[in-house]
Amino acid sequence: MNNQTVAFIMAGRRQRRRRWVLVTVVLAVLSCALCMAMLLLGSTIYPVKDVIRTLMGEQIKGVSFAVNTIRLPRMLAGLFAGFAFGVAGSTFQTMLRNPLANPNVIGITSGSSAAAVFCITVLHTSGAVVSVASVIAGLATVLVIYVCSRGTSFAVGRLILVGIGVQAMLDAIISYLLLVGAQQDIPAALRWLSGSLNGSQMHELPPLVITVLICAPIIILLGKHLTVLELGEQSATSLGVNTDKTRIMLIVSSVCMIALATATTGPIAFVAFLSGPIAKRLVGVGFSFSNVIPSGLVGVILVLAGDLIGQFAFAVRYPVGIMTGILGAPYLIFLLIRMNRKGDF
Structure with a gap:
C-alpha cells in the first residue's frame, strides 16, 4: 500500500468523522430546541426568561406549576423514552442485519405492554411494579422468540416471523385483558397502548432515566463490536469479537431500555423502527458506532416533534403514538415491498 493510497484512506476517514460530528451536533441542537419548545408551549x-427562572427554582405564579408539574415531566419522558427507543431499535437492526428486526415488529414492546396492562387491569398496581414487570416480560419475550426461532441454525428471517407471531398472540392477550378489565382501569391501560406523554409525572421517571444512563453508554462503548457484528457471525469471530457475550450485553441493555420506556410512555409506534434508518441516511457508513448516538437523537426528535404536532396542529389533541404511526406505517409498507423485490423474504 503506497503513501497515496494511505492518504486517500485517511482523507475519507476524516471526511466521515466530520460528517458524523456535524450531523450529531445538528441533531443535538434540534433536540434541545424541541425540549425548550415543550416547556414554552x-x-x-x-x-x-420566566421558564428559565422557574427551572432555577424561583417561584412564579402560574408558571411554576405549569412548567414543573406538567411540561417538564412530559418533556423529560419524551426525551429519555425517545432516546431509548432510538438506540435500542438501531441496535437490533444492526446486530441482526435486518431493518425489520426492531422491538416493535418482533414483539418485544408487545411483551412489555402485555405485562403493563396485566398489572393495571388485574393486579391494580402502577409505578415501580409495572416497570419491573415490563422489564421481566420484555426479557422473557426475547428469550421465547430466540428459542422458538433457533431450529438447527439461527436465521434472522425465522426470528422475525416468529416475533410477528408472538406479537399477534400478545396483542390478543392485551385485547382480552381490556375486555374483561374493570371500567375504571381501561383509560390507564389504553394510555400504555396508544403511546402518550399525557399524564407523565416526575416520580415515574427515575427508573427510565437511570436505565438509559446505564444502558446507553454500554451500547455506545460496544459500538465498534456492533459494527463488526453487522458483517456476520464468522467475520466477527475472525476479527476477535466474542459474539455471544457481545450479543447478550447488547440485547439485555436494549431490552431494559425498551421495557422501561414502554412502561413510562407506552409503546410509541415506529420510533424504534424509523430512528436507525434515518440516522444512517444522515450520517452515512464507515465510522465506528456512527449509528448509535444519532439514532437516539433522531428518536428524541421524532417523539418530541410528534407530541408537539399532536398537541397543536389539529383541533383535537392526539397522542404522540398516533403521529409517529402515521409517519411509520407507509415506510413499513415501502420497506416490505422493497425487501420482497430484492428477495430478502
Whole structure:
C-alpha cells in the first residue's frame, strides 16, 4: 500500500468523522430546541426568561406549576423514552442485519405492554411494579422468540416471523385483558397502548432515566463490536469479537431500555423502527458506532416533534403514538415491498 493510497484512506476517514460530528451536533441542537419548545408551549405561552427562572427554582405564579408539574415531566419522558427507543431499535437492526428486526415488529414492546396492562387491569398496581414487570416480560419475550426461532441454525428471517407471531398472540392477550378489565382501569391501560406523554409525572421517571444512563453508554462503548457484528457471525469471530457475550450485553441493555420506556410512555409506534434508518441516511457508513448516538437523537426528535404536532396542529389533541404511526406505517409498507423485490423474504 503506497503513501497515496494511505492518504486517500485517511482523507475519507476524516471526511466521515466530520460528517458524523456535524450531523450529531445538528441533531443535538434540534433536540434541545424541541425540549425548550415543550416547556414554552401550551395553553399559555410563557417567556423564555420566566421558564428559565422557574427551572432555577424561583417561584412564579402560574408558571411554576405549569412548567414543573406538567411540561417538564412530559418533556423529560419524551426525551429519555425517545432516546431509548432510538438506540435500542438501531441496535437490533444492526446486530441482526435486518431493518425489520426492531422491538416493535418482533414483539418485544408487545411483551412489555402485555405485562403493563396485566398489572393495571388485574393486579391494580402502577409505578415501580409495572416497570419491573415490563422489564421481566420484555426479557422473557426475547428469550421465547430466540428459542422458538433457533431450529438447527439461527436465521434472522425465522426470528422475525416468529416475533410477528408472538406479537399477534400478545396483542390478543392485551385485547382480552381490556375486555374483561374493570371500567375504571381501561383509560390507564389504553394510555400504555396508544403511546402518550399525557399524564407523565416526575416520580415515574427515575427508573427510565437511570436505565438509559446505564444502558446507553454500554451500547455506545460496544459500538465498534456492533459494527463488526453487522458483517456476520464468522467475520466477527475472525476479527476477535466474542459474539455471544457481545450479543447478550447488547440485547439485555436494549431490552431494559425498551421495557422501561414502554412502561413510562407506552409503546410509541415506529420510533424504534424509523430512528436507525434515518440516522444512517444522515450520517452515512464507515465510522465506528456512527449509528448509535444519532439514532437516539433522531428518536428524541421524532417523539418530541410528534407530541408537539399532536398537541397543536389539529383541533383535537392526539397522542404522540398516533403521529409517529402515521409517519411509520407507509415506510413499513415501502420497506416490505422493497425487501420482497430484492428477495430478502
